[in-house]
Amino acid sequence: MASFVERYDLWSPDQHKWAHDVVKRIEAESLNLVRFVFPDQHGILRGKTLVAEEAKQALWDGVNLTSTLLLKDTSHKTVFPVFNSTGFQIEGLKGASDFTIVADPQTFRVLPWANKTGWVLCDAYTVEGQVMPISSRQLMQRALKELDGFSCDFVAGLEVEFHAFKLEGQRLGLADGGQPGTPPDVSLLTHGYQYLTELRYDRVDDLMELLRSQLQAADLPLRSMEIEFGPSQFELTFSPTVGMAPADLMVFLRSAIKQICWRNGYHATFMCRPKIPNVMSSGWHLHQSLRRRSDGQNLFMPQEDGQELSDMGMHYLGGLKQHARASAAFACPTINGYRRYRPFSLAPDRAVWARDNRAAMLRILGGKGLAASRIENRMGEPTANPYLYMASQLFAGLHGMQNQIDPGPSVDVPYETQAEPLPRSLQEAIDSLREDSYLVEKMGRVFVDYYCFIKEAEIARFNLDVTEWEHREYFDLF
Incomplete structure (x- = not known):
């Protein structure tokens, strides 16, 4: 009988070849287990772990999972009414039915920190072999x-x-x-406010060496490891990668760091602004450009003196700027992430661009003859689902290219320039997304309705709780 992959013709010839190579590697390295994982709507990896013999056939047959995994908010609560006939429904997901995840064999790797364990990223399909319309990885592929x-x-x-x-x-x-x-009890590794000092780096060398060795053993393109500004805050940078690879790298990286740290007595968090004294917010700065397929040339590199980017790059920039408010829902998808927007905090607060200015949302780097010419978007937080964040960037940039959108002039004082403000809350970002007809069309109306529903369920839960601030402010006063 034909496998799930063969029945619905889900792989390219190259993927079939890679799958056979994966089987050979499972056998050659005597692996015991393989984790089949997929990125959910939040960019959190979920899936099942199979023993090696079962895993080899599951590459072609896929792995069935409960569809409620696609219907949960960040507390892991299922927020859609799957057992009744009313409310927002997604075709094929009623009754907590199954869906199937199918491995992308090119993503297979062996986990250095886990005993004889392989790992592979998967894509989500209905049990009839159709692309799941709310699958974030496949949305980026589109x-x-x-x-x-x-x-x-x-x-x-x-x-x-x-x-x-x-x-x-x-x-x-x-x-x-x-x-x-309950969140774990933790203590600081550094007291902070000694940005990039060698002494502070040396004092956490045990952790840095642990992360370096494990991430490089997993073949991640690590470039630098840095002491950031805040208490117990760090930064990693990676060499540029192409296509799906940057998003696949980001979901793997977050999960890997959390696993490596926990196994060794540490707790890592990509939460934007943890509740610790003197905290500094964490950001995720996304550097992006386009490369010509025929010769690999950077298409954002300007050809004339005085240009910041090529004409194509400037139009791409114009699209990012025009759709900045709507794309905030994907770049900054948590309630906590909007606490990052504070005056003069190195977090952008309005949709502007500038050459090499870290206060601007869109920072331009490079110039004539510089192959590294690129746009750095400084709006994102590190919790963002990378497939949704990058897909929204691509759609916005392509809109700019197709319509030759002018991004306007560079700004010298980003925090003082009159410009469209970025959303100051998750609800405002969700509202801005709904109002952006182009981005709604490109991301998909069904997907946007689904995504907004989940995010508004989180907001509703947040609004039900009495915060420490409210209790301190009003309990005694009134």
Whole structure:
């Protein structure tokens, strides 16, 4: 009987070849387990772990999962009414039915920190072999496909900030269960405010060496490891990669760092602004450009003196600027992420661009003859689902190219220039997304309705809780 992959013709000839190579590697390295994972709507990896013998056939047969995994908010609560006939429904997901994840064999790797364990990223399909319309990885694949008309590829470099702490207690008491559960008790590794000092780096060398060795053993293109400004805050940068690779890298990186740290007595978080004294917010700066397929030339590199970017690059920039407010829903998808927007905080607060100015949302780097010419978007937070963030960037940039959108002049004082403000809350970002007819069309009306529904469920839960600020402000006063 034909496998799921063969029945629905889901792989290219290259993927079939890679799958056979994966089987050979499972056998050659005597692996015991393989994790089949897919990025959910939040960019969190979910899936099943199979013993090696089952995993070899599952490459072609796929792995069935419960569809409610696609219907959860960040507390892991299913927010859609899957067992009744009313409310927002997505075709094929009623009754907590199954869907199938199918491995992309090119993404297979062996986890250096786990005993004889392989790992592979998967794409989501209905049990009838149709692309799941709410699958974020396949949404980015669709965005990349639109570059075919320009005969070019998407290139992105990652610059990711995060916090890491020493775990002070890993025991979970009976009262610590919940949805969500109790956060771990932690202490600082650095007191902060000694940005890029060698002494501070040397004092956390054990953690840095642990991360370096494990990430490089997993074949990640690590460039630098840095002490960031805030307490227990760090930054990693990576060499640019092409196509799906930057997004695949980001989801793997976050999960890898959290696993490596926890196994060694640390807690890592990509939460934008943890609740610790004197905290500095973490950002995710996304460097992007386009590369011509025929010769690999950077198409954003200007050809004339005085140009910041090529004409194509400037039009791409214009699209990013025009759709900045709507794309904030994907670049900054948590309530906490909007606490980053503070005066003169190195986080952008309005849709402007400038040459090499870190206060601008869109920072232009490069120039004539510089192959690294690129746009750095400084709006994102490190929790963002990379497939949705990058897809929204691609769609926005392509709109600029297709319509030759002028981004306007560079600004010298980004925090003082009169310009369209970025959203100041997740709800404002969701509202801006709904109002952007172009981005709604490109991301898909069904997907946008689904995404907004989940995000507004999170907002509704947040609004039900009384915050410490409210209690402190009003309990005694009134």
